[in-house]
Amino acid sequence: xxxxxxxxxxIALVIISSxxxxxxxxxxxxxxxxxxxxxxxxxxxxxxxxxxxVLQKKFDSPQQVTEACLSCHTERxxxxxxxxxxxxxxxxxxxxRGIVNLGKKNAINNFCIGxxxxxxxxxxxxxxxxxxDSVNDNTNAKNIDCMVCHDNTETYAKANEMGGYPDxxxxxxxxxxxxxxxxxxxxxxxxxxxxxxxxxxxGDLDKAMFESARDIDVHMDVSGPDLQCAACHVTKKHKMLxxxxxxxxxxxxxxxxxxxxxxxxxxxxxxxxxxxxxACQTCHIPVYAKANSTKMEWDWSTAGKLKDGEPYExxxxxxxxxYLSIKGTFKWDRNVKPDYIWxxxxxxxxxxxxSIKDTTKPVEINKLNGSxxxxxxxxxxxxxxxxxxPFDQGTGMLIQPKLFSDNYGEGAFWKDFNWKTAAAxxxxxxxxxxxxxxxxxxxxxxxxxxxxxxxxxxxxQCVDCHTRNNSRLAGLKDFYMPAxxxxxxxxxxxxxxxxxxxxxxxxxxxxxxxxxxKRKKQNEK
Amino acid sequence: xxxxxxxxxxxxxxxxxxxxxxxxxxxxxxxxxxGTFKFFGFQNAVSYHKTAAYAFIVLIxxxxxxxxxxxxxxxxxxxxxxxxxxxxxxIFGIFRNEPHPTKKTVLTKLNPLQKLVYLGLKxxxxxxxVLSGLMYMFYRYPQQNKIETLNLESLEPVALLHTIGxxxxxxxxxxxxYLITTGSTVTSNLKAMIIGYEDVEQDGEESAEETxxxxxxx
Numbered sequence: 001x002x003x004x005x006x007x008x009x010x011i012a013l014v015i016i017s018s019x020x021x022x023x024x025x026x027x028x029x030x031x032x033x034x035x036x037x038x039x040x041x042x043x044x045x046x047x048x049x050x051x052x053x054v055l056q057k058k059f060d061s062p063q064q065v066t067e068a069c070l071s072c073h074t075e076r077x078x079x080x081x082x083x084x085x086x087x088x089x090x091x092x093x094x095x096x097r098g099i100v101n102l103g104k105k106n107a108i109n110n111f112c113i114g115x116x117x118x119x120x121x122x123x124x125x126x127x128x129x130x131x132x133d134s135v136n137d138n139t140n141a142k143n144i145d146c147m148v149c150h151d152n153t154e155t156y157a158k159a160n161e162m163g164g165y166p167d168x169x170x171x172x173x174x175x176x177x178x179x180x181x182x183x184x185x186x187x188x189x190x191x192x193x194x195x196x197x198x199x200x201x202x203g204d205l206d207k208a209m210f211e212s213a214r215d216i217d218v219h220m221d222v223s224g225p226d227l228q229c230a231a232c233h234v235t236k237k238h239k240m241l242x243x244x245x246x247x248x249x250x251x252x253x254x255x256x257x258x259x260x261x262x263x264x265x266x267x268x269x270x271x272x273x274x275x276x277x278x279a280c281q282t283c284h285i286p287v288y289a290k291a292n293s294t295k296m297e298w299d300w301s302t303a304g305k306l307k308d309g310e311p312y313e314x315x316x317x318x319x320x321x322x323y324l325s326i327k328g329t330f331k332w333d334r335n336v337k338p339d340y341i342w343x344x345x346x347x348x349x350x351x352x353x354x355s356i357k358d359t360t361k362p363v364e365i366n367k368l369n370g371s372x373x374x375x376x377x378x379x380x381x382x383x384x385x386x387x388x389x390p391f392d393q394g395t396g397m398l399i400q401p402k403l404f405s406d407n408y409g410e411g412a413f414w415k416d417f418n419w420k421t422a423a424a425x426x427x428x429x430x431x432x433x434x435x436x437x438x439x440x441x442x443x444x445x446x447x448x449x450x451x452x453x454x455x456x457x458x459x460x461q462c463v464d465c466h467t468r469n470n471s472r473l474a475g476l477k478d479f480y481m482p483a484x485x486x487x488x489x490x491x492x493x494x495x496x497x498x499x500x501x502x503x504x505x506x507x508x509x510x511x512x513x514x515x516x517x518k519r520k521k522q523n524e525k
Numbered sequence: 526x527x528x529x530x531x532x533x534x535x536x537x538x539x540x541x542x543x544x545x546x547x548x549x550x551x552x553x554x555x556x557x558x559x560g561t562f563k564f565f566g567f568q569n570a571v572s573y574h575k576t577a578a579y580a581f582i583v584l585i586x587x588x589x590x591x592x593x594x595x596x597x598x599x600x601x602x603x604x605x606x607x608x609x610x611x612x613x614x615x616i617f618g619i620f621r622n623e624p625h626p627t628k629k630t631v632l633t634k635l636n637p638l639q640k641l642v643y644l645g646l647k648x649x650x651x652x653x654x655v656l657s658g659l660m661y662m663f664y665r666y667p668q669q670n671k672i673e674t675l676n677l678e679s680l681e682p683v684a685l686l687h688t689i690g691x692x693x694x695x696x697x698x699x700x701x702x703y704l705i706t707t708g709s710t711v712t713s714n715l716k717a718m719i720i721g722y723e724d725v726e727q728d729g730e731e732s733a734e735e736t737x738x739x740x741x742x743x
Contacts, residue, residue, distance in 0.1 A: 270571065276666045373678065375666075462567035468560045480681035483560035483567065487685050494692030501696040505703035508615075512707075515620040 035260055039225050050177040059172040062129055062165065063142040068176060070141060077141035079238035084247075085127045086144070088115070092249040094348060095369075100249075106352050107247055110365055110387035110443040111195040111298060112327075114352065114400045117429035121404040123164035125190040131163045147172075149186045150179040157189065161404065184220065185210055187229040196327075200295045201246075203336065203383040204451040208291030216290050217452050232259065245448055246366050251345025251376070255450075257281070279378040281450055282340065283460040288383060288449045293320050293332035298387040301440040303328035304417040311417070326403075326414045328388075338381030338449050340473055342370030350443075353432050355396035362386070362442035363398065372479040379476065383447040390423060394435020398443070402426035532631060533721045537597075540588050541718055547584065548694065550577045555691055578658055585655065600635055601644045608637040619707060629723070642697070650693055657687040 029037075049055055054068050070077055084090040089103025100106075104115045104122075115122045123131030128143045145164060147156045156175050159167045166172070188210050195201035212220035219227040233242040233255045242255035257280040264272035274283075288294070304325060306312070311325030320332040348367040350356075356363055370377035390399040402425035405412030411425030419438055427434040465473045466483035473481065533541070554574035557564050565573060592598040610626035615638075618626070627636045635643060661684065664677040677683065708714035709724065717723035 273665075462571070463563070466558075466560070466567050480679060480684055482558050482680075482684060485681075485684075486560065486688070490685055490688055490692070494689065494695075497692055497696045498699065501699045505700060509703060509706070511620055516622070519622055 031262060031265060036225070039227060039231065045180050049179050052177075055173070055177045057173070059176060062145065062147065062172060065172055065176045066142050066144050066146055069146045069179075076238065077144055080127065080144050081139075081141065083127075083238050085238075088126070090248070094249045095346065096348070097351075100351070102249060102349065102351070103247055107349055108352060108365060108398055108400065109195075109201075109246055110385060110389055110445050111201055111295070112403065113300075113389060113398075116352070116400050117402040117426050118404040120163045120406070121161045123162070124158045124160060125194075126164045129164050147175055147179065148189070149182045151175050151186065152180040152183065153178045154183075154185045161406075181228070182230055182235075183228050184212075187233075191229075195295060197295075197321075199289060199292050201385075202447055202449075202451075203294035204285070204288040204447075204449045206289070206291050206294075206452075209451070214455065218455055219453060234259070245347045245368055246445060247349075249347050249349065254345065257284075275378075277372075277378055279343075279380040281381050281448075281453070282379050284453050284456075285338065285381055285449050285451075286454055286458060286460050286464075287335045287337055288381075288452050289334050289336050290452050293318055293334045294336065294383065295330055296333045296336070296383075296385060297329075297331035298327070298385070298389075299329040300387065300389045301328065303413070304419065306417065325417065336383065337472070339384050340379050340476060341368060341382055341446065342372060342374065342377040342476065342478075343368045343380045343382075343448065344370040344374050344376040344378075350398060352400055352430055353397060356391070356398070356441070357396070359391075359396070359441060362444045365443050365445045368446045368448070372476070379473065381449040383449055385445045385447060387443045387445075388440040389443050390419060391439055391441035392423070392427075392435050393437040393439050395433055397427075397432065398441070399423045399434070399438065400426045400430050400432070402429060529722050529724055530631060531721055532629065532634060532717055532723045535721070536591055538718060538721060540584065540591065543584055544581070544588075547577050547581045548698065550574075551581065552691070552695060552698070559688060559691070575662065578662070582655060585651070600633070601640055601647060603640050603644055604637050606637060608641075611636050611638045615707070625709075646697065650690055650697070653686060654690040654694070657683050657690065661687055 052072070054071055059065050059068070080086050084103060087103065089101045089105050092100055092102040094100050094102070108114045112118070112122075120132045127145050127148060129145055130143055145158075145166075147166070148158060153175055156170060157167050159165055188205075188207065191202075192198060192205050192207045192209065193200070194205070199206040206216070208216050209220050211222050214221040214224055219225050219232075230240065233240040235241075239253075240255075241253050241259075243250075243253060261280070263275050266272050302323070305323075306325060312323075313321050313325070314323040316322050316332065318332070318334070321327075321330060322332075323329050346369045348364075348369065350363060350365045368382070390401055391397070392399055401419070401422040402410075402412050403414050403422065405415055408415045410416075411418070411421040413419065413422035416422070420436065423438050424434050424436075460472065463483075465471050466481065468484060468486075471481075471484045473484065551574060554565060554570040554577065556562065557567065557570040558574060564570070607627050614623065614626050617623075625636070627633070629636075660677070661680070664680060664683060666677070705714040705718075706712075708717075713723060
């Protein structure tokens with residue numbers, strides 16, 4: 001009796017302890033649960049700027065606001081003036097060139113081509129005031145535009161073609177009293193409109209993300225995590241993580257998914273193993289330009305046509321410009337499947353004044369480095385933007401044309417519509433020669449796709465890549481991938497062996513049946 | 526005179542049919558992973574293939590143990606004796622209803638051709654499949670600043686080897702399924718592998734050893 005009692009107790013103990021163990025395993029929160037919890041905490045400001053005495057006055061110029069800011073934040077201007085947002089350039093190491101001060105000042109893109117000579121227009125997206133071709137006072141801290149990044153009223157806006165000055169109808173006092181941490185609205189006013197319009201350049205940065213739906217981006221979903229840009233682009237001393245490879249060359253200070261999600265976020269080991277060679281974005285951003293179209297092609301060579309002596313525009317059914325006299329012909333696309341390339345975080349750039357050696361191939365404005373055999377490379381999704389842009393046949397250089405000017409007759413293409421004078425004036429501004437032999441050359445740019453992250457249900461599935469036909473990775477031929485790849489000799493040989501075996505056994509079997517039939521007949525006789 | 530002998534023991538039959546089932550699953554899922562067709566869905570195919578592969582390895586371990594402890598491994602020792610006669614039988618004799626040139630006994634279950642083919646399977650094809658399969662599963666791409674086991678620069682040679690083996694196995698299975706119909710009757714071999722007993726033509730006295738063995742196994 002004692003024995004039975006003892007056994008029952010032991011069994012009961014085992015059952016209870018195993019239940020407790022299993023239960024505790026189930027309730028252990030995953031990394032994702034922890035992230036959801038921490039990210040849902042909205043922090044409140046530690047100071048209410050509307051109560052500050054220094055902000056109670058009426059501000060007549062934006063510089064006065066900056067002075068007021070700096071009266072408390074006495075050292076912040078130094079950080080800003082070291083930043084690439086202020087300098088439009090940054091020290092970079094480029095293979096084969098050494099240390100280069102790389103930025104909008106010496107890089108070229110295949111959208112509006114370049115900043116030089118067009119500062120007054122481009123200054124709309126500078127964190128300062130008074131940017132123009134002639135005056136470029138970037139040593140004066142009063143010219144820092146604090147409000148463009150810190151306005152929390154969502155009313156601040158820079159004026160067009162005013163060298164970075166705000167719209168003069170704004171209530172600067174009201175804005176100054178309602179400043180705080182940068183929100184999507186602050187970053188978006190410039191970064192969603194790069195290239196001269198909504199979603200033109202990146203393809204994954206769209207005005208729809210001011211108030212993002214879950215379908216557009218899971219992280220910025222206003223009814224979900226509602227993350228602001230700085231949640232990932234972590235900022236310290238006015239220096240933020242994140243690199244755009246139109247202007248960056250080095251694999252450092254990048255903003256990554258792994259910052260929060262780690263390099264092994266999946267439950268399945270086999271998926272975690274993919275992260276060695278495949279970037280998160282590759283599977284989790286199956287399409288970009290989900291809300292509005294993005295520009296895929298820009299043909300500058302058709303620019304300059306006039307109707308009755310006036311520039312004109314043509315639009316498609318979605319309202320995208322397909323032709324602008326000032327800019328040329330465009331192709332747009334929506335819900336675009338990205339292209340895929342190997343990328344190790346380093347890039348090479350075409351810089352102003354480089355002579356193009358091989359003019360038969362398209363010029364890679366920003367060549368992203370990487371290959372299968374490179375241990376640091378991963379497969380990433382990119383938007384590839386193609387263009388035809390002005391090129392000097394004599395010097396082999398891409399041309400930085402003068403596009404913008406307030407006045408006619410100064411050579412600006414957008415006023416005078418003359419390529420030769422625009423090229424001559426533009427190249428003069430950057431102290432480079434122009435031979436007079438102007439033509440157009442194909443250029444391509446790579447834009448890594450990092451935003452518009454889809455829900456896990458909409459992420460790529462195995463067969464989107466692991467398939468013989470229409471594999472997403474059909475273009476990456478430098479490695480073997482199961483299901484996509486095979487060796488034609490082994491495939492033909494193997495199939496032949498199987499067919500021959502089938503035929504051989506079938507023939508043998510038929511012969512056996514035939515002969516046994518004959519024998520039966522003979523026996524019957 | 527016909528004699529019923531116990532030719533395939535319980536473990537052997539269990540081993541055979543489990544192996545048959547696993548190879549069938551591995552073939553089906555393997556060729557899906559290879560991209561030949563779609564059936565289970567890629568992710569399922571990979572997971573089933575992996576599970577079946579582990580089960581197969583466990584089975585192989587038991588089978589090796591069984592072969593060694595029972596001495597059954599000797600069945601596969603190759604011989605050139607009667608090999609020509611056996612080939613002639615399959616090419617000519619079988620159509621003339623000639624008797625099998627080699628007798629099936631408990632001690633020599635396999636004819637000389639079978640010995641060769643099964644030995645090839647056991648020491649060449651299966652080991653290649655298991656080894657290349659394990660490398661397929663456990664290869665790691667070389668990683669920056671990290672030491673990983675089984676660093677392979679490329680999956681390609683492993684995958685191609687595994688594919689070659691897979692084609693050979695498919696061909697084997699086809700030939701095997703056909704050849705089991707060439708016993709004393711069309712179904713006698715199949716029946717033997719299911720129930721263990723087979724009617725074997727006896728044209729003489731059973732050797733004392735065989736009788737003893739038969740009695741033991743019964």
